[in-house]
Amino acid sequence: MSLFHSNTAFTASVLDIEAEDIQYFLSLMYGAIVVALLLFQRLFSFFRVRTYILLTCSLSILILLGISLTRDPFLIGILRVVEGIFCVLEGACFLPLLMMQIRHAKSRTIAYFFLYTFMLTGSTLTTSLLKESIMDYGWQDMIHVVLYWHLIVIAIALLLLNNNRLGKKFPLYQLDLASCLFLLISLSCGAYVLIYGRKYYWFEHANITINFALSLIFGALFMIKQKTVKRPLFHFEILRYKNVIFGVTLFFLFYIIRSCLNNVYTVMATVWKWPWHYIIDVQYINVFGTILGVGSSGFLLLRDVSPKYIFGFGFLILATSCFLFVPTFYPDTTIWAIGLPLFIQGIGQGWLFTPLVIYILTGVESHHVGNAGLMGTTARFWSTNVGFSLIQNVSYVLNQKHYIQLEQTLNTSSPLTINYWDTLMEKYAGIYGDQIASRIASKSISGTLSQQATLISNMEIFTYLGILGILITGLIFLFGPAKTLFMRLRIPYL
Structure with a gap:
């Protein structure tokens, strides 16, 4: 998997x-x-x-x-x-x-x-x-x-x-089996909409519209079937448990932040031009962090530490990793610069994952535990695809925006730009001739601008995700006291 x-x-x-x-x-x-x-x-x-x-x-x-x-x-x-x-x-x-x-x-x-x-x-x-x-x-x-x-x-x-x-x-x-088929079609069509939406300009393309309609129709058929059969496969009573709702919400936010890791590996391959077998070896830094995070949160969970502190510190670690990624997105970064945020991000995801699963299952009646686990798996399915779609779309929009800005602000009379152009022309003119060399040089400059736009876009994305992580951390720590204060203020009017 x-x-x-x-x-x-x-x-x-x-x-x-x-x-x-x-x-x-x-x-x-x-x-x-x-x-x-x-x-x-x-x-x-x-x-x-x-x-x-x-x-x-x-x-x-x-x-x-x-x-x-x-x-x-x-x-x-x-x-x-x-x-x-x-x-x-x-x-x-x-x-x-x-x-x-x-x-x-x-x-x-x-x-x-x-x-x-x-x-x-x-x-x-x-x-x-x-x-x-x-x-x-x-x-x-x-x-x-x-x-x-x-x-x-x-x-x-x-x-x-x-x-x-x-x-x-x-x-x-x-x-x-009919309900299983309904659910499978709904999930497959919904994933198609999220993944291929930007590529086909969303609802301007018939495939996206059809798949969106099929996802809704078969999803509704699944729910109706489960409500009417004598022995349902999924009990919607599971949605009454607060642990399930809060846990699924946190899982969704966790996957949105985690999905940014895909961008880091893409930049390594397309902008920094690191060999792909080297990039795979670099990913083990994240693996070691994940193992450390799993072990640390496991120790706290076995000691019955409050989930509030585990989740709060977990999202704080993820937010910290996002902020640490921001200054690493420059053209000639090094493994020493990118290694620390990769390691911390691994700690954050390892710290949060299992406690979130246990939190969803805790407090649920024994005959609903299977459905609670299924709810968590379904949340991971949708959040994985939503995270992929969101990051892909935001990256595309920001790349276009920053590319246009860089292109407009490019000073062709700058000595640095002139020297770079002359270097490219000298490199290609002797092989292809002046006309073709000029085209290749233009494409090379365009590629450089595109790479720079990608780096700036990722700085922006990771900044926003870091802010999101801080907000989630604040909500986790303040939700209990705020709820207590609200109830105290409300008591005189009851």
Whole structure:
């Protein structure tokens, strides 16, 4: 699941493909994961543990083989949806298995910390595998690498696991597959609108309008179906819990701030022209920060520290990283300049992620815990796509704005500009002639202005995100006292 996660634009620039296409294939898989979580508990209760793992792994291997053998984008899209379903069905079963092995009163919390550590750091690890396999072999071999990991899981299941059940067998009947289809179509069409909206000028293009309408229609059908069936897959009563509402809201804001990391890696590749294998190695700075953040917040959570302080300091750390990124966006930056904010950003995201999940699940009745977890996953699906869309659109608008400003303020009579132009003409005139050399020199200056506009735009974006992080921190710390004061002022009038 974490393949290309937070690396979509960077990976697109390296592989010379559209960032929107990578993000949409990722979203297709993510949407399928959301849908599969509706059915996971029923399927896991029906099969024995080892049989379940062998079945899901085997089907995942067949899907990966299918992806490696085709180049049809439509077929790859369908296979990505199916892969997403079996990805979560295969991976979700390891969480209860891990909980059983942890002898601690808060085994669920500890298990979640392990799970989300792998999720947050997995993008860099899987991209490293991509780097090695593509540089030395090819894209099909990259898929085969993932396939071999599934074979290792099968070997472990055969050698180490027994075939017992974790609970009572629950028969597979009255599965509401129609609702699953409605939800999948709604999520897929909604993601299409968010990801491709700017590219197709939003509702000026028929594809965006149609997908937006389909997302609303099938989303409404899903809600109506769940309200009318006897055994709903999703209980909307979950929305009555304050923890769920606050947690989902904070998750959304967290992902908006986190989505800016994509811009950092893109600037490394397109502006600073760092080698892509070097950029992947640089990302491990963020990974180390994430591991430190997960461990630190985990220690506080196990000590029953108030979520208010964990969330407040977490968003403060993210805000600090955003402000530290601002002065690093200059043409000849160094790894020493960018390393500190990358590390701090990793601490912030590792600090916040698992406590947010635990907060959503806390206070929810036991029969609603699954729906609370699904609510969090759905929030991450939408916030990932909204964050991608928002940053892409804001970057595009600001790049255009600053490019025009730089072009208008470019002083062609400046000695520095004249010397730069003469250097370019001297470089290309001897090879292509004066006319073609003039065109190439103009394009080179235009490219330099575009790169400078990108750097200025990112300074602006990270400043705004830093301010957003500070505002969220203030609201978290002040919400409780403000609510108490409001109630005290209101009591005389009740």
